[in-house]
Amino acid sequence: MSDERWFQRRRKRNIELGLCLLVVLPMVYGLWFQLAFLIHYMSFLFVVAVLTAIYEGIPIIWEVMRNKQH
Structure with a gap:
């Protein structure tokens, strides 16, 4: 695999990871x-129940x- 192809895959993976984080983190x-x-x-x-x-x-x-006194 050439360096250019490797960088393309890596960039695509980083974009996918970024999109995944954008979706997952707000959830x-x-x-x-x-x-x-x-x-x-x-x-x-619980406090209301105890006070009641x-x-x-x-x-x-x-x-x-x-x-008891009587």
């Missing part, structure tokens, strides 16, 4: 962004403690 970035958004959203829902459980549990705990 990977989008997946990481979605994952980060999902983690933040789920942590927010505490809010709902306080009257029940007070009632149980009042019944």
